[in-house]
Amino acid sequence: MDLEELIRRIPPLDEAAMAAARARQNRLTKPPGSLGRLEELAVQLAGITGQALPRIQHKVIAVMAGDHGVVAEGVSAYPQAVTAQMVANFLRGGAAINVLARHVDARVVVADLGVATELPDQDPLARALVRVKVAPGTGNIAQGPAMSREQAVQALLAGAQVVEQELARGLDILATGDMGIGNTTPSAAIAAAFTGRPPQEIVGRGTGLDEAGLAHKAEVVRRALAVNRPSAEDGLDVLAKVGGFEIGGIAGAMLAAAGHRRPVMVDGFISTAAAMVAVALAPQVRPYLIAAHHSVEQGHGIMLEWLRLQPLLKLEMRLGEGTGAALGISLAEAACKLMAEMATFDEAGVSERA
Ligand SMILES: O=C(O)c1ccc[n+]([C@@H]2O[C@H](COP(=O)([O-])O)[C@@H](O)[C@H]2O)c1
């Protein structure tokens, strides 16, 4: 599989399946439109899958991990070692994402796209890690490119490969997740590059920067853009110059899922930056994306607006890992069940509108 093929094979949504889903929504025992966004969501899922009554059975949360050279600028409240330590926590089942995955009956797949610290491979649990490391951490974007163009392609294809593997085990919906100390900085740089908005409107506190840290982070993003000059017309250029390996992996996973007519539940700030890269590479991926939530991270709203996505939830979350997307899965499943299992006016003998 090459990048051109990954992009080329994404089909438009199935209009006939959407029309059938809309017609059914209007025959179910409720005033038309009264289930709000859940109705639209079910219609979108019909269009994505090509099934008038889509079923969400197999749910996969792909958590992509990577490290970032820009942490040398002091842009995160936590040390880089936490990336690898949290990967180990994901594999042991002790992180927030593991709890929420169990809650929505999803499987968590953890992939190393670019963790700087070596992860142990003797540990039986570590065998579950998908090892698709492009390099042990990106370059410092405040001084030069994050990665080469070749590495950007490699990250995209590695993410796509994770989805291809999981499809064989059953995958009706993909939820995206990320882990990478420092990754809100490249995500903000990506957002600033595509939207043209000033960094200070986009950077947020990430894992918990104070006021001075926030101002410094905006300056680092400004420098990253001045040094690298990413072209907003070229998604690969933006990813290579100011992105990250896990961000590329997530974007590639989105393209692969859409190519197989599978919906993508987009998590928070980092996954949304990946979605911007994916849409820049392949605009036809956009209707496959569902924004799970509105993160606390400043700038997330601007990014969702650029993508023309309306988030399902606003829970003041800012964890990443796919935690918002896990909750979104539950809504997608509920939307499908309502459309499939509710009685129609005819079936239930309920009188229609006078
Ligand atoms: O998903 C979000 O909206 C989000 C917002 C802030 C922080 N995070 C997580 O925190 C880490 C990045 O934060 P930072 O401050 O190190 O850039 C990374 O592991 C992300 O998953 C995630």
Ligand SMILES: Cc1cc2nc[nH]c2cc1C
């Ligand atoms: C503990 C911790 C857990 C995380 N999960 C995602 N990003 C994270 C950052 C930290 C610091």
